[in-house]
Amino acid sequence: MRNNRLVRNVAVLFSVLFILSGCETFLEEDLRDQIATDNFFNSDQEALLASNGLYRILHRGSLYKTRGLDNYLVNGADEVGPSRNVNGNIHNYRIDEGIADGNGTWGGLYEIVRNSSLVISNIEGNEKISEEVRNQVLGESLFMRSLAYFHLTNLWGDVPYFRELLPLAELGSLGRTSKDQIRTDMKADLERAIELLPGNYDDSNLGRATKWAAATLKAKYHLFDEEWALALEESKFVIDNSPHRLLEDFAAVFDQEDISNQYNAEHIFVVDFTTDPVYGDGNTQRTDDYNPRLRDEPKNRNAGTPPNWQLLRDDLDALNQGMTGYGWAIPLPEIADQSTWQEGDLRYDATIVTEYLGYELSFPYFRKNWNLNNESPRGNHNENYIVFRLADVYLMAAEAENELNGPDAAYQYVNKVRERAFEPDMPWSGMSQQEFRENLYDERKFELATEGHRRMDLIRWGILLETVKNTEHRPWNNPGDNIQPYHVLLPIPESEILLNPNLLESDPTNNGYR
Incomplete structure (x- = not known):
């Protein structure tokens, strides 16, 4: 299981870390060599460097840098389409195990989960770090892990779940956990993040997650789970405060x-x-x-x-x-x-x-x-x-x-x-x-x-299929002919199943793709 993307060696999770500088935003930083996590988390600066490493993962091409998440949040709905015959597997719902199954996105999101969990385990109660920085980094890590699980459960439903770093063999053999349990835990984590995170940052730290970002994500969790009173309460908290x-x-x-x-x-x-x-x-x-x-x-x-x-x-x-x-x-x-x-x-x-x-x-x-x-x-x-x-x-x-x-x-x-x-x-x-x-x-x-909202909106409203079928597309596209009810979720990536057959234990159909 050592080659499993979900279980890369955690000893070098922060193989590239960054030094805070006086640049315009906190992401413009100087490169450092590899740093083993065993010798890390000994100061405020190191805690902040670890937090910065979480933000860097969002820059992956499989997440926010290019199509990445947009492939499954924007494309294949009723807004965006290609101007020529490109990206056909995704837009035309020719998705299957091993074909546009989101493997890179899965891996990037789980890297956030792993790294966030590593930071949390090393920051919690760490008296070498000031209370202010400890609270901020804990809040950021809880937010980032919740954001990753938000996408994972929206795109794949039930997924492997962990909140603590596990031995590699155990991590590489996890089955799927009910998304309801995962989302319940993430809402609790976000409640804590709201308490820990500051409401704003100075100009050198723009882009970091605030309590308002955590509250907005929590509101989205409640909205997607049709917990209307809690969604309203969290939304009003952001609007009013x-x-x-x-x-x-x-x-x-x-x-x-x-x-x-x-x-x-x-x-x-x-x-x-x-x-x-x-x-x-x-x-x-x-x-x-x-x-x-x-x-x-x-x-x-x-x-x-x-x-x-x-x-x-x-x-x-x-x-x-x-x-x-x-x-x-x-x-x-x-x-x-x-x-x-x-x-x-x-x-x-x-x-x-x-x-x-x-x-x-x-x-x-x-x-x-x-x-x-x-x-x-x-x-x-x-x-x-x-x-x-x-x-x-x-x-x-x-x-x-x-x-x-x-x-x-x-x-x-x-x-x-x-x-x-x-x-x-x-x-x-x-x-x-x-x-x-x-x-x-x-x-x-x-x-x-x-x-990045439309396709998930259509899914949670239960109208993705009818919307795609009733939307005019261009001559080289035919998503309405191909889309099936199971396309509201992605298949667990084929490469992950080959490494970990336990991913099929709770659902041998792999979200309906088998």
Whole structure:
């Protein structure tokens, strides 16, 4: 079992650690050589270095750096599709054991679980570390482990579960534990994290998890488990007490062009990427999926003298911009069509773009995910991945209140989000509980498009299959023909089953894929 991805040798879990520096954010740090954990956790600095190592894992290509989690949180729903015949296994639901089964994502998430558990076991009660730092690092580790198990249980359901570091042989032979037990424990851990974590950090530590990030994750756990009262309570805690606020301009929430101003008051938790990092995974390529490529643009690109593509290139150059992306993650036809949005919804122009600098484009694109600035080059972007923001919390509160008591007290939360979406304002009123529920399906779609919520929303509402089947896709895609009821979960990765057959003990069908 020593080669099992889930059980890599914990003696070198922090094979690369980082020194805190006075850089703009805490993730811009100097590289150190390998450090054995037996000789670690002897000071505040070492505790913080260990915590930083947890954040670094989020930068993996299998998690937030590029498609990674987006493959299973964004793709295969009714928002994003490829502009050509790529990523077909995932988008077209040709998923099976050994085929797009999320093996890299599984491994990355379990590395967070293992490393978080290692930190917790070495920090808890460690008097060599000050109480302030000990509390912070414990809170961060509890949050990170809970975030990993949130994704693991959403994507695979019942999964191997541990909270303490086990002998390698035992770790490599674990069966699956009920996701209900795992999620119950994680909610308790998050309650503790909320108590331990600070409410904010100074500018040199932006990007670390706060008590508000822990509370938002806890609210999501409750929402997904249909614990409406607790979901509402946790959402209100964030809304009423945190320093976070909704920005007046929807587009400004996603503006990443100014490197010195990439955080804003609406962001609750982000994964912080930087251009030219001092370590390999610190930048992001996700933006390139959404940025156009000049070889596709503009429409009728070869017409005229000089040709339109050359004129567009010159106009972009004058702005120090470039269409240098892969250009394949584009809006599906329905969400790209402005007539499918409520009339007057200002979010459409901030989310979708069909023409630029006076040129009609060959494809629609997600403007909210663009960064054409040449200072953020292809394959080396510095954008933050927004994991949680306050508008999502308001919509969670609205959903929970409606499920508990009907829409009367739920309007205040959804209408707060809609205030900036419409001019003049278009508040909701006069709906039945069912009407409110169904309208919220679309409200979350338009407010949170491409932000990693949609597919899991459709699954927890029980409407993924019908939505995929009723969504218009492009000629080279046919997810509606292929999707099956069992696709609401992924199969346990084939490579893990080969190393650990116990993973099939509780479910020989492997989530229906056998």
